[in-house]
Amino acid sequence: MCMYCKCKTTVPSLTTHVVNYKNCIIIVKNVPCEECEQCGEKYYSDEVARQLEILVDTAKKLMQEIAVIDYAKAA
Secondary structure, eight states, X not given: OOTXXXXXXXXXXXXXXXXXXXXEEEEEEEEEEEEETTTOOEEOOHHHHHHHHHHXXXXXXXXXXXXXXXXXXXX
16 A cells, blocks of 8 residues: 555556765666556565665765666666
């Protein structure tokens, strides 16, 4: 169930996760998620959230101005 609009239906989808960190932008594309059919809110499984945390932490260490990571190729 969607926490925002209370719709009971989500569908598997892919999204782009963006993090703004110390004047740097980290973009992770092709991230698997569940998307609310009504409002489009995205939800990550625990495993995807863990993997995102690892990818973002790795990008933070590189300290580039912009980092783009493809989730499908990194996972």
